[in-house]
Amino acid sequence: MSQKIGTTKGLRILSGVLLFIALTVCAASCTERIDAGYEGILVKLYGSDKGVQDVSLVTGRVWYNPFIESVYEFPTYVQTIDYGAFTVNARDGSVFTVDPTLSFKVKDGNSPMIFKKYRKDIREITETTLYNYIKDAFRIEFNKYTTDSIISNREKFENSIQLNMGNLLNKEGFQLEQMTSGIKYPETITQAINEKNAAVQQAMRVENELKIAEAQARKLIVQAEAEAKANELRKSSLNPLLIQQQFIEKWDGKTAIYGNAPAFFKSVN
Known part of the structure; x- marks a missing residue:
């Protein structure tokens, strides 16, 4: 009996060893x-x-x-992420909406460094860390500008953000390919811009109408002056002999049916 128990125990130990070896392999x-x-x-x-x-x-x-x-x-290929919109304040307090899109890639050979620092996979880093970097970059840049200066220097503003974001991502092991801000102006600013554009367009229409009216007036003046000169010339060229000649040229040679018969020769005095 004891021998049987010992054999069973030995088989269990052997099975355990074999299972351990199998799992290890x-x-x-x-x-x-x-x-x-x-x-x-x-x-x-x-x-x-x-x-x-x-x-x-x-x-x-x-x-x-x-x-x-x-x-x-x-x-390590280029990824494009369309982030959710968020709001930021300009230096004078105006609220702008930013709807960014980021295209980037992991720099070759930088994956271990990125994982060491963040202990996250690329999806988590993209959705959280990079999104926060973008928000901070826009907040810092917006605080440097007033509303008017942002509108007047839009290209400089955008280039500055892209440059700063590119430098930041480069330090973190990423390479910025492209970033669009999708900035939307405050409603009051948009309305003011639309009103200004409408006023400019209206002024242009009025100016064009004035130009057309002036052109038409000049045309009438030229026509009137030409007509007056023509009348003056005709008046100065008319004399009794010329009138008598024109009468003869236009007469059909027939005696008038009623009224006085035309006289061929009239006193010119």
Whole structure:
């Protein structure tokens, strides 16, 4: 009986050892494929060397132990994120709405450094950390300008934000490709701009109408002056002999049916 118990216990121990070996072999043989367009990083979960190894894993198949290690993938292609709109204040208190869109990529070889600092995957970093960076960049820049100076220097304002954001992302291991602010002016400013544009357009219409009226008036004056000169010339050229000649040229040679018969020769005195 005791021999049977000992055999059963031995089988259990052997089974446990075999199971442990099998699990170890299985764990040691786990792989992760890092696709093209991604960087893989190997993270140690335990021990004094806990953290990210100094070497970035290239694309391909990576062997790791899932009990003590973990593999993360960071995309290295350009990503475009359309963030939610938020409001910021200019130096004079006017409230602007910013609706930014950011195109960026992880700089090659910087995935381990980014993970060491944030301990998050790229999605979490994009949705939280980068969004906060954008908000801070716009708040800092808006505090430098009044409403009028923003409108008057829109291009300079936009370029300054993009430059500052690019420098900030570069320090964090990212590369800025493009950023659009989607700035919307306060309603009162928009209304004032629309009214100003309407006034300018109205003034242009009035000016054009005046030009047309002046042109038409000059045309009438020219016509009147030409007519007056023509009448003056006709008046100065008329004399009794000329009138008599024109009468003869236009007479049809017939005696008038009623009234006095035309006389061919009249006194010119």
